[in-house]
Amino acid sequence: MAGDPQAFEDFYHEYAGMIFNIALRQSGDPELARDLAQEAFIRLFRNLRKFQGRSSLKTWVYRVVLNHCRSRLSRRKVALQPLLDDQGRERDLLDERRDPEERAEAASSRDLIQRALLDVDTTYREALVLRDLEELSYQEIADVLEVPVGTVRSRIARGRDRLKTAVERIQQSEGRA
């Protein structure tokens, strides 16, 4: 693939959505997520020759992206940022065919859960994203994170508990029901 532009373009289209969403949920910042995704693609491209096929390609891609996000974000405090379009207006990531009321409610809920997710420790957040957003099985998550299945189970459980606490805390601080 390294010498085949078409193959690389196919690879991009296959994994761009997954990589961008991982970066977005880890960072909470669409613009940062865009840069993280581009950097992740560079790492993937440069290290593809080192991929030995001991795991599936998808597992390896997940692992590279998560490792990259972890190392880049460890030194900065992430905060939720809106996505701006080319004219600097806030862009809605949801399906624009929804009616305005639905979109407003969904945006509020989305904003709440994303903020709560950022309050959860990285270790637990990664497991939650892989399970509830990427829909990987416990075994697949164990392969990506290179930990035992029991550890995955523990991280998901604790992550959900922390997420629930974070949601309640945010709702209380904003006076929501």
Next chain:
Amino acid sequence: MNAVTSPCDLEVLSAYLDEELGADETARVEAHLDTCHACRHRLDGLARVTETLRGLERAAPPPILEEMVLGRREVHGARSWSGRLAQMNESARRTRSTIGLVFAMVLMLVMFVYLFSLAQSRRTPTSTVISVTSEQLGGLPSVDRPLLLVTPQEFPDPAVLRAWQERQGVTEVRRHPAVTAAALVTLDFDALDCASAPSARQAAGQAGTSPRLIAELSLQDGAIRCALRRAPP
């Protein structure tokens, strides 16, 4: 896994929610949930937050990401894919060049030191060999001083001494103590020529005895000298 008991096990409930428990364990959890309100409440809480999280719709990557990754244009000062890759490749190339240059210099230095050491070790001894004829010695005086016997076994190549003795017609070789074993081993025997050997042999023959000649090696003025002596009767 142990059966679920109160207080409810968070990990088991979470795995149950994900349908990641085995059949037996699932049955045990469901049986327990029928009787434990606390566990049902906790499970509901987990389910609500999980459902909310799963409700986060998948965001489409911005179109600009494709252009950045596939190298079609620069974006607001952010380097394009090709720009970033070119910069990383250039940096890697410079590093490789520097490492290669340093390696080549170290290799040249090692080769120079090796060749210099080799040249030093092959230098011929400075000792000068002077042949002394029996006439200069006034005949063939007998050996009357204690000398050290030189044997072929003292040499890395014993054949060197044997061959020289045969050429010179010398039965035995002896050395003064001043002629050290180390100097002897490095002596160039091809240049050590006891020129009086034929006449000495002839003189010994005239005495009616079997020619037994001894080469006596001594050190004089920093040089190894060779003199022929007749062996004592």
